[in-house]
Amino acid sequence: MTTGILALIILSAILAQVAIVMLIGLYRRKGQYRNLDESRSKAQTLIETHAPATFVAAPVTDNLPWEGFREFMVQHREFEDSNRSICSFYLVPVDGNPLPAFRPGQFLTFKLAIEDSVTHQPKTVVRCYSLSDAPRPDYYRISIKRIPAAADRPDAPPGLSSSFFHDHVQEKSRILVKAASGHFHLVEDEPLPIVLIGGGIGITPMLSILNTLLKDETDREIWLYYGVSNGGEHVMKEHLQKLARAHDNFHLHVCYSEPNENDLQGDDYQHTGRVGIPLLRTTLKLKHYQFYVCGPGPMMESLVPGLEDWGVDSGDIYYESFGPASIIKHEKTPLSATTQPITVTFSRSGKSILWDFDADSLLEFADANDIEVESGCRAGSCGTCQTAMKIGAVDYNQEPDADVAPGHCLLCISTPTSDLTLDA
Helix, strand or coil: CCHHHHHHHHHHHHHHHHHHHHHHHHHHHHHHHHHHHHHHHHHHHHHHCCCHHHCCCCCCECCCCCCCEEEEEEEEEEECCCCCCEEEEEEEECCCCCCECCCCCCEEEEEEEEECCCCCCEEEEEEEEEECCCCCCCCEEEEEECCCCCCCCCCCCCCHHHHHHHHHCCCCCEEEEEEEECCCCCCCCCCCCEEEEEEHHHHHHHHHHHHHHHHCCCCCCEEEEEEECCHHHCCCHHHHHHHHHHCCCEEEEEEECCCCCCCCECCCECEECCCCHHHHHHHCCCCCCEEEEEECHHHHHHHHHHHHHHCCCHHHEEEEECCHHHCCCCCCCCCCCCCCCCEEEECCCCEEEECCCCCCCHHHHHHHCCCCCCCCCCCCCCCCCEEEEEECCEEECCCCCCCCCCCEEEHHHEEECCCEEECC
8 A cells, every 4th residue: 555545545534534523513503403493483482372371380590681671572461350450461572582580579660652642742651560470481470550540630640651551552562671670579588477468459569479489389378468449459369369278378368448249258358447457466476477568658657667566677577659669668768967958959940949858869859849850660770760960969778770870860769968959
């Protein structure tokens, strides 16, 4: 065998090995694309399906929250009460990618294009709504109550964003959504028994917490106190009753303050009246609990201080008033060391006003003085009320979730430390 033939044989062997490696790589790449196509097909099937029963509870992924607003599609909508005043919206991501987990009790922020009633031109409105189900990788659920005009002001317009969702957001509608956020959420640092208290539409974050705990088959004792006027407003009655029958560690207490003639005590509800400290004292055992409370202002103003008067440590009480749109605090932020009067100037409005040290935030102060400021979550998360400070500085009541530009502040969670001039 000549040297040339030997070299040719060696070269052929090398080329054959390279070809085999390339063929193996091509086969694996085809498998990857096939898996990707299957994932996209599943996502598209989810978007095109109309029945909520098609949702599959898959394990929650560790995906990170997205930046800015992401496009979602309404896969399904469903009324949750016999009055048809509360509607759930099931939202799936248009890109088909898995959703990140959230903390049960948190909310989503929405950017809505709503027609202005005067100019009839679309305007951007930012609103937040609590998630009402356990975290899942394939869909989010929110449940929104239609807010009618106030009874004492029939000429006033009904709720802008709630009416928009009920009247215009249909199946297949697309909507822009910011990742879940908010400081009101389940705290799992210690395995204490949990007391959930929801008034009216304040039941939504409680449903998220409850569904999460029972889905994870917790052995923690869970007590839910849910107050509404009557059976017409009772949200997800069958779902709650089914959970109570299926889980010995879940204790359901429903209160109707004004039951209808056909509402049966012991069947539809357990207690007549409102959720209050006397009811809690007679039904809860003496032990250490975590309390989570969400409801209308009057309920919060009586219940939260009542819990503290009963001896519950303030660190074991977590609450907000009717969702993130109006978070309240049971421990007021200490005032600045100065006792000197502070003047807040709203430059565009042309108003200079002495600061009210009883105001919880600059946004509340602006509202009280008829100064219009765009706002959304009122919880330091959406960034809608971010305003430039021309002169002065502020203190924050809590750490902002939203990114704050230099020289700006979030009015919803800040108070002035000196004379302040705002570009508002």
